[in-house]
Amino acid sequence: MAVGLIEPDSLMPVKGIRLSAVVAGIKKNKTNDLVLIELAEASQCAAVFTKNKFCAAPVNLAKANLASAATRYLLINSGNANAGTGEQGMRDARQSCQAVAAHAACDAAQILPFSTGVIGQNLPVEKIEKALPEAFAQLAEDSWLIAGRGIMTTDTRLKGISRQLQLQERTVTVTGISKGAGMIQPDMATMLSYIATDAAISNELLQDCLQEIVDVSFNSITVDSDTSTNDACVLMATGQAGNEIIVEKNDDYIALYNVLREVSLYLAQAIIRDAEGATKFITLEVKSAATTAEARQVAYTVAHSPLVKTALFASDPNWGRILAAVGRAGVDFELEKIRIYLGDVCIVSNGGRDPAYTEEQGQQIMNQAEILIRIELETGKQSARIWTSDLSYDYVKINAEYRS
Amino acid sequence: MAVGLIEPDSLMPVKGIRLSAVVAGIKKNKTNDLVLIELAEASQCAAVFTKNKFCAAPVNLAKANLASAATRYLLINSGNANAGTGEQGMRDARQSCQAVAAHAACDAAQILPFSTGVIGQNLPVEKIEKALPEAFAQLAEDSWLIAGRGIMTTDTRLKGISRQLQLQERTVTVTGISKGAGMIQPDMATMLSYIATDAAISNELLQDCLQEIVDVSFNSITVDSDTSTNDACVLMATGQAGNEIIVEKNDDYIALYNVLREVSLYLAQAIIRDAEGATKFITLEVKSAATTAEARQVAYTVAHSPLVKTALFASDPNWGRILAAVGRAGVDFELEKIRIYLGDVCIVSNGGRDPAYTEEQGQQIMNQAEILIRIELETGKQSARIWTSDLSYDYVKINAEYRS
Numbered sequence: 143m144a145v146g147l148i149e150p151d152s153l154m155p156v157k158g159i160r161l162s163a164v165v166a167g168i169k170k171n172k173t174n175d176l177v178l179i180e181l182a183e184a185s186q187c188a189a190v191f192t193k194n195k196f197c198a199a200p201v202n203l204a205k206a207n208l209a210s211a212a213t214r215y216l217l218i219n220s221g222n223a224n225a226g227t228g229e230q231g232m233r234d235a236r237q238s239c240q241a242v243a244a245h246a247a248c249d250a251a252q253i254l255p256f257s258t259g260v261i262g263q264n265l266p267v268e269k270i271e272k273a274l275p276e277a278f279a280q281l282a283e284d285s286w287l288i289a290g291r292g293i294m295t296t297d298t299r300l301k302g303i304s305r306q307l308q309l310q311e312r313t314v315t316v317t318g319i320s321k322g323a324g325m326i327q328p329d330m331a332t333m334l335s336y337i338a339t340d341a342a343i344s345n346e347l348l349q350d351c352l353q354e355i356v357d358v359s360f361n362s363i364t365v366d367s368d369t370s371t372n373d374a375c376v377l378m379a380t381g382q383a384g385n386e387i388i389v390e391k392n393d394d395y396i397a398l399y400n401v402l403r404e405v406s407l408y409l410a411q412a413i414i415r416d417a418e419g420a421t422k423f424i425t426l427e428v429k430s431a432a433t434t435a436e437a438r439q440v441a442y443t444v445a446h447s448p449l450v451k452t453a454l455f456a457s458d459p460n461w462g463r464i465l466a467a468v469g470r471a472g473v474d475f476e477l478e479k480i481r482i483y484l485g486d487v488c489i490v491s492n493g494g495r496d497p498a499y500t501e502e503q504g505q506q507i508m509n510q511a512e513i514l515i516r517i518e519l520e521t522g523k524q525s526a527r528i529w530t531s532d533l534s535y536d537y538v539k540i541n542a543e544y545r546s
Numbered sequence: 547m548a549v550g551l552i553e554p555d556s557l558m559p560v561k562g563i564r565l566s567a568v569v570a571g572i573k574k575n576k577t578n579d580l581v582l583i584e585l586a587e588a589s590q591c592a593a594v595f596t597k598n599k600f601c602a603a604p605v606n607l608a609k610a611n612l613a614s615a616a617t618r619y620l621l622i623n624s625g626n627a628n629a630g631t632g633e634q635g636m637r638d639a640r641q642s643c644q645a646v647a648a649h650a651a652c653d654a655a656q657i658l659p660f661s662t663g664v665i666g667q668n669l670p671v672e673k674i675e676k677a678l679p680e681a682f683a684q685l686a687e688d689s690w691l692i693a694g695r696g697i698m699t700t701d702t703r704l705k706g707i708s709r710q711l712q713l714q715e716r717t718v719t720v721t722g723i724s725k726g727a728g729m730i731q732p733d734m735a736t737m738l739s740y741i742a743t744d745a746a747i748s749n750e751l752l753q754d755c756l757q758e759i760v761d762v763s764f765n766s767i768t769v770d771s772d773t774s775t776n777d778a779c780v781l782m783a784t785g786q787a788g789n790e791i792i793v794e795k796n797d798d799y800i801a802l803y804n805v806l807r808e809v810s811l812y813l814a815q816a817i818i819r820d821a822e823g824a825t826k827f828i829t830l831e832v833k834s835a836a837t838t839a840e841a842r843q844v845a846y847t848v849a850h851s852p853l854v855k856t857a858l859f860a861s862d863p864n865w866g867r868i869l870a871a872v873g874r875a876g877v878d879f880e881l882e883k884i885r886i887y888l889g890d891v892c893i894v895s896n897g898g899r900d901p902a903y904t905e906e907q908g909q910q911i912m913n914q915a916e917i918l919i920r921i922e923l924e925t926g927k928q929s930a931r932i933w934t935s936d937l938s939y940d941y942v943k944i945n946a947e948y949r950s
Contacts, residue, residue: 195881196873226869228898261866262899448852448937449945456946462665465630469600477599494632495666533852538939541853542860 144299145423145511145531147415153286154304154315157340158182158380162280163292166273168259168266169221174292176270178242178277179216179336185380187213188349189254190356192373199224199231199265200255201374203239211251215242216376217270218334220295220321224257224265234265241271245278256374258321258334259295290319293334296540297321301412305401309385309394314341316401320409335360335375335409341398342381343388351395352377355403359410362438362528364445377402414529419537422454427516429525436473437526440517443471451533454513459504461489468517479520485513548703549827549915549935551819557690557721558708561744562586562784566684567696570677572663572670573625578696580674582646582681583620583740589784591617592753593658594760596777603628603635603669604659605778607643615655619646620780621674622738624699624725628661628669638669645675649682660778662725662738663699694723697738700944701725705816709805713789713798718745720805724813739764739779739813745802746785747792755799756781759807763814766842766932768849781806818933823941826858831920833929840877841930844921847875855937858917863908865893872921883924889917 159181163174181187189208191201207213217238224231239253246252257265290302302319318337343351356375381387388395415423426445431437444450447467453460464482482490485507489499507513563585567578585591593612595605611617621642628635643657650656661669694706708721722741747755760779785791792799819827830849835841848854851871857864868886886894889911893903911917 194870194873195875195879196869223866226866226894226898228896231898261864261870446850448941452942452945455942458946460665462627462630465600466598466665469598471599475599490630492632494630494635533942535939535942537852538856538859538937538942541856542862 144416145420147299147301147412149300150287150302150304153290153302153317153319154306155283155286156315156317156338156380157283157382158185159338159378160281160283161285161289162277162282163285163288164273164276164280166219166269168219168269174288175219175221176273176277177218177289177292178281179218179289180281181214181378182380182382183214185213185378186343186345186348187254187376187378188345188352189374189376190352194373196226198257199227199235200257203232203235204254204256204374207239207251207254211249213254214248214252215246216254216256216336217242218256218258218293219265219270220293221259222257222263222265223259223261226262227264230264234267237267238265238270241267241274245274254376256334258293286317286319293319293321295321296418297416299412299416301409301416303405303408305405307397307401309341309383309397312384314339314383314385314398316405318405318409320413322413334373335406336378337376337402337405337409338378338380339398339402340380340383341388342383342385343379343395343398347388347391347395348377348379351399351402354399355406358403359406362526363410363414364442364528364530375406411529414531417531418540419534420531421511421534422532423512424454424530424532425512425514425527426530427514427525427527429516429518430522431473431519431524431526432522434524434526436519436521437524438528440468440471440473440519441526441528443467444515444517445528445530448533451531454508454532455534457505457508459484459501459508461504464515465490473519475519475521481518481520483514483516483518484508485510548820549824551703551705551816553704554691554706554708557694557706557723558710558719559687559690560719560721560742560784561687561786562589563742563782564685564687565689565693566681566686567689567692568677568680568684570623570673572623572673578692579623579625580677580681581622581693581696582685583622583693584685585618585782586784586786587618589617589782590747590749590752591658591780591782592749592756593778593780594756598777600630602661603631603639604661607636607639608658608660608778611643611655611658615653617658618652618656619650620658620660620740621646622660622662622697623669623674624697625663626661626667626669627663627665630666631668634668638671641671642669642674645671645678649678658780660738662697690721690723697723697725699725700822701820703816703820705813705820707809707812709809711801711805713745713787713801716788718743718787718789718802720809722809722813724817726817738777739810740782741780741806741809741813742782742784743802743806744784744787745792746787746789747783747799747802751792751795751799752781752783755803755806759803759810762807763810766930767814767818768846768932768934779810815933818935821935822944823938824935825915825938826936827916828858828934828936829916829918829931830934831918831929831931833920833922834926835877835923835928835930836926838928838930840925841923841928842932844872844875844877844923845930845932847871848919848921849932849934852937855935858912858936859938861909861912863888863905863912865908868919869894877923879923879925885922885924887918887920887922888912889914
């Protein structure tokens, strides 16, 4: 089940972007597992990648290619992560890019490769090579839904969103898709997410913008504290909307930034709503902290606590577990000043249960599918907000049976 | 189920220690929930406590009492943690100690109180007061098994062990009991553990010794990364074995230290073997690390990974999850040099799957109930070893249903 997540009926095309998804046979179940995204010439492309030391071969190659040439194609396969595959993994990733370049008559460095799926198995490059002619033949502007479905692994819902805004009386479109349901605590970037706009914007500002929106969206979610080896988030701008190119942080930039932020926040939260086994969508808000880092540390400690997560699954207002998690977060505060809320209900004040709190109030909040946990540290003025899911039987089931 | 953990048939008395356990009615199921431990006069007592900021009222009071007077009694209740209870909690803990002191005609500061159970409910002191006459009447030297059972909460097995050694041709006995099955990542001390010896040893050395053995035993286990609000480990020495008092780290100290270390390691591992829902007992060994802290960081990152834990539950040699956890541990190393082993089987070398590794080898190790995961970082000469359990349906079940 997915918590309050409805699949989009349609996604808007972005001028200058064409997509396709085909069956290469990498996944066992014969669904689309190879996605190709084409960027028109003169497009700008920015990306952030996982910080996992064991990052996958395609991550290393995509980073290098992004730095050395203008990106024309993204090649994404699901069903195999090409991670933990050593030198062979790098050869396979390179060979995939060369195959795309041969078809497109461009340079191999203009291809960014992405892989998602099981870690530690060699990528079946020959299957990818065989499927490429069909992938090129199918490229179309209106294939965002098909591409979104093609990158899914344990996801139960397609995750995508479109928004439009006006810049200098030109209509600018932003469309994004993402995938991810487990092994989720992005660190720098996340799972796989592709966001495109036809706005014209300089590469430098595009990269700035991506980093800012990722920090408050993809880098603020966690399912299970596990940072994937393959996380990546790509932001593309084709410049075909007709607006004058944005080269400074002016009103146009802010307008575009706000829409991009909304899109990435939606996509990041969609991952949590569809998290493996999730029955609850939890917002953790830490306020009045000394630093943002401390606020995030407290939020993540609560979000990762298996005991808090199982209590949320059981709809049990066992708030002592929240208190215990806050207490071990390694952040300094005065017991008497801290306040903890479930929704609008104060549960902890003055070092213990709030005098006005009743179990009935707690139960009422816990019965909801979307729950806000707010912690006020009263040690400063910083705050942080992160999103997470509960820990259910199905999380264990999905992850115990993943490869079988 | 408990992994390879057999309850002791008997535990040896320790001269100078008497124990009892009675039904005070704090637990709902009318089993023994109040334990009294008496130390003979002139006994030495050392303790380490949880570092959780929200530590329980009895923890605060026990610390203060231990520092101010010679301990004569430990009063331990299960079924209620007296944590998150603010000022009322401190009053309740004090009143419990005063009640014991009145019976024993000693000072209230000579009582150390301990509580374990649900967080956030007031301690029913009147029930404790009513049960105390019976608790005093039942005090006996041979009641270690009864006391061990009286401190259990979600434990499925009594955890206890006895060992003897010779010091200056005198027989010295060490007996210990512990409880704990969830909310387990001790930080400084753990759950509840009581170890007693009749050896004569100075208080200073006793505290030193406790800190050293706790670091390699109770502070090296984790079930779910949750540090309890009530963790405590107490080491008592009555001095009645007849050995000359140990006042320096001589051969006698080392002989006693080794036995105490063996006892605390057994008790710590017993907690993991009986961890909530555990079907596997996992040893994580990190070698050739730059610092012990880095070795522990890598070990704990793998031990806390829900994806690694569910793969272990499923007996799935999905070693990519181990590699991904090592990669996100935040410790620097060279991908090409690191090696990861399942048991004696090398799974990762040279940045990817070891060439000689086969899935059959991995499956054979994963089918076992006790599994060693070894990670060689090759960044220095330090190492660490910690113990953990897997993540099963039953962990979720036990913790989703704990209060219902």
